[in-house]
Amino acid sequence: MRAVLAPEALEAIVEVLRRRDWRVVAPTVRDKAIVYGEIASAAELPVGWKDVQAPGSYRLERRGDEARFGYAVGPQSWKRELLAPSVRLLQIERANGSFKVAKKAAETARTAFFGVRPCEVAAIKIQDRVLIGGPYADEDYLERRKNSFIIAVNCGEPAENCFCASMGTGPKAEDGYDLVLTEILDGSHRFLAEAGTDEGAELLAELPQQPAEEADTAAAEKVTDTARERMGITLDRSDVHELLLANLEHERYDDVAKRCLACTNCTLACPTCFCTTVDDANDLSGGAGERIREWDSCFTAQYSEMHGGGTRRSLQSRYRQWLIHKLATWNDQFDTQGCVGCGRCITWCPVGIDIREEVVAIRVTQEAKS
Amino acid sequence: MADLPTIAIWKFSSCDGCQLTLLDCEDELLGILGRVQIAYFPEATRAEIEGPWDVSLVEGSVTTPEEAERIKEIREKSGLVVAIGACATAGGIQALRNWANVKEFASIVYAHPEYLETLETSTPHSDHIDIDLELQGCPISKAQLVDALLAVLSGRRPNVPTSAVCVECKRRQTPCVQVLGTPCLGPVTQAGCGAICPSFARGCYGCFGPKETPNTVSLAKRWSEMGASEDQLLRAFRTFNGYKPAFREESARHGG
Numbered sequence A: 001m002r003a004v005l006a007p008e009a010l011e012a013i014v015e016v017l018r019r020r021d022w023r024v025v026a027p028t029v030r031d032k033a034i035v036y037g038e039i040a041s042a043a044e045l046p047v048g049w050k051d052v053q054a055p056g057s058y059r060l061e062r063r064g065d066e067a068r069f070g071y072a073v074g075p076q077s078w079k080r081e082l083l084a085p086s087v088r089l090l091q092i093e094r095a096n097g098s099f100k101v102a103k104k105a106a107e108t109a110r111t112a113f114f115g116v117r118p119c120e121v122a123a124i125k126i127q128d129r130v131l132i133g134g135p136y137a138d139e140d141y142l143e144r145r146k147n148s149f150i151i152a153v154n155c156g157e158p159a160e161n162c163f164c165a166s167m168g169t170g171p172k173a174e175d176g177y178d179l180v181l182t183e184i185l186d187g188s189h190r191f192l193a194e195a196g197t198d199e200g201a202e203l204l205a206e207l208p209q210q211p212a213e214e215a216d217t218a219a220a221e222k223v224t225d226t227a228r229e230r231m232g233i234t235l236d237r238s239d240v241h242e243l244l245l246a247n248l249e250h251e252r253y254d255d256v257a258k259r260c261l262a263c264t265n266c267t268l269a270c271p272t273c274f275c276t277t278v279d280d281a282n283d284l285s286g287g288a289g290e291r292i293r294e295w296d297s298c299f300t301a302q303y304s305e306m307h308g309g310g311t312r313r314s315l316q317s318r319y320r321q322w323l324i325h326k327l328a329t330w331n332d333q334f335d336t337q338g339c340v341g342c343g344r345c346i347t348w349c350p351v352g353i354d355i356r357e358e359v360v361a362i363r364v365t366q367e368a369k370s
Numbered sequence B: 001m002a003d004l005p006t007i008a009i010w011k012f013s014s015c016d017g018c019q020l021t022l023l024d025c026e027d028e029l030l031g032i033l034g035r036v037q038i039a040y041f042p043e044a045t046r047a048e049i050e051g052p053w054d055v056s057l058v059e060g061s062v063t064t065p066e067e068a069e070r071i072k073e074i075r076e077k078s079g080l081v082v083a084i085g086a087c088a089t090a091g092g093i094q095a096l097r098n099w100a101n102v103k104e105f106a107s108i109v110y111a112h113p114e115y116l117e118t119l120e121t122s123t124p125h126s127d128h129i130d131i132d133l134e135l136q137g138c139p140i141s142k143a144q145l146v147d148a149l150l151a152v153l154s155g156r157r158p159n160v161p162t163s164a165v166c167v168e169c170k171r172r173q174t175p176c177v178q179v180l181g182t183p184c185l186g187p188v189t190q191a192g193c194g195a196i197c198p199s200f201a202r203g204c205y206g207c208f209g210p211k212e213t214p215n216t217v218s219l220a221k222r223w224s225e226m227g228a229s230e231d232q233l234l235r236a237f238r239t240f241n242g243y244k245p246a247f248r249e250e251s252a253r254h255g256g
């Protein structure tokens, strides 16, 4: 099911969803960045804003038009809604000489993600595979995922660090959404809307709309084609798996270790990274305790610490672990790729380390060898 | 009562802020007091119990010959010694004297500097004795203090992260101020504060001191590219935890 929506119809989307008791979370401007937050009106979208990204740098600028989605992805990802930064897993209480274990009560609100970019749709699919795709599902994630509704938005204006075209995840979403919009700025400002599920079609049916003509479909196609061309291919993934595994010892890792702060920002900004730590705490009386799970990262020394010390003590080994997991061993482990090319790890690295450049540096010496 | 573990809280050269963190634990304080005997805590009680003590919390740095002796005695008579705060773990702000002439300071400040008996340096307790646990921070985090006390009382490991402030910053989903243009010490500073400053759009000041494996050279280089002067870099690394080796060495690279 397909239709053309006027910009005002976005307000109807928010209205209909809220009327049906969905919490609507969407991009919105806060703290000089485009973050995800609950909105009550489509007016809270970053209307007329764009982001200027570079390695280790992010700035908002005015666009000079009224585009609703004229920017790429920001510091946060939908991971914050699905694999929450901090979750209480268990509560334990002493009772009559024994103890009682209460699992966290399901308190997940039904949440509509409004404005999910194709790379993020792909990232959600990857986390689905990792966290609920095997025999032992992550209950908290599963609960939140079941209560989510995805309105994707295809990309017309990739940021400097976007490389979804290289990873085959964007700038157009192929599936994994309930409804997808493409914003067309050429000619009259309008959106091509396509339903991906029955729920998406139901929502679309309630919106004020025009039938989609061939010209509209062609215009939408042009939006994503232009975006794809603009990005080009900046990471060759065809042989990256072999390349990295053939170069486990490489001088480039010494070089990157001079720059890397092991600060964890890349992994915590990444929409597919899933590492967490679990801590137990007890209360003063010794009568109750709880188990909390929080975001963690393979970049900390503590993360790999076990009896006898840490296993990844050097910064070389930590960066290598991350790079190779993202681009190679992830595929072996989960049968999906680990990187969707959203560019967050590049933009939000405080010293601007660029995953694409690191691969190129390793490739150059490999090519020299052969 | 007699079976409860004894805790002594000792003050060295400091502002008392970290000890007061304990009194500030209003919700937890009564619970803690019910499970320990306070052997020495002049900020709160006049009662005193002779050593040996099960746990000694030590606040403040070593700046006088008397303090250098006293910490050895406390070590001998204590089961566990926990150093709390930037003074006790790094020498504190007063360690700025380590780059200056103390006699000159004294002659400016005191009418009769000849009565003063002071050391040339302000040093952390780890320079004098073995320490069992360090809680960094200026001041320390209340949550970490309570957790450490609970851990000691229940015989479990304390939860003290040694990773960067960035971990806490990302967990609270603050857009990174460094990437937005404000230099931040978070990537080399140990977590514990909850990343308060970035949440108010300020760069981290490094109150919690160096984290595990801090790459100060790389961060300083980035700050320079962002426009920070050598003097700014010197001051950033030589503040609350300036004498802690990682920050000490980095500040030395920027003059002084």
Ligand code: SF4
Binding pocket: A266, A269, A270, A271, A272, A273, A326, A338, A339, A340, A341, A342, A343, A344, A345, A346, A355
């Ligand atoms: S590795 Fe980087 S580019 Fe790839 S998905 Fe993660 S944050 Fe995005």
Ligand code: SF4
Binding pocket: A072, A073, A117, A118, A119, A120, A154, A155, A157, A158, A159, A162, A163, A164, A165, A169, A170, A171, A172, A227, A340, A341, A342, A343
């Ligand atoms: S990486 Fe691709 S899909 Fe993601 S925001 Fe950039 S252009 Fe859009």
Ligand code: SF4
Binding pocket: A259, A260, A261, A262, A263, A264, A265, A266, A267, A299, A345, A348, A349, A350, A351, A352, A353
């Ligand atoms: S690559 Fe960048 S963001 Fe990642 S740990 Fe290193 S310095 Fe931090």
Ligand code: SF4
Binding pocket: A263, A265, A350, B165, B166, B167, B169, B170, B174, B175, B176, B177, B178, B179, B184, B185, B186, B187, B195, B198, B203, B204
């Ligand atoms: S604002 Fe500072 S503490 Fe927070 S992520 Fe950025 S560099 Fe780290």
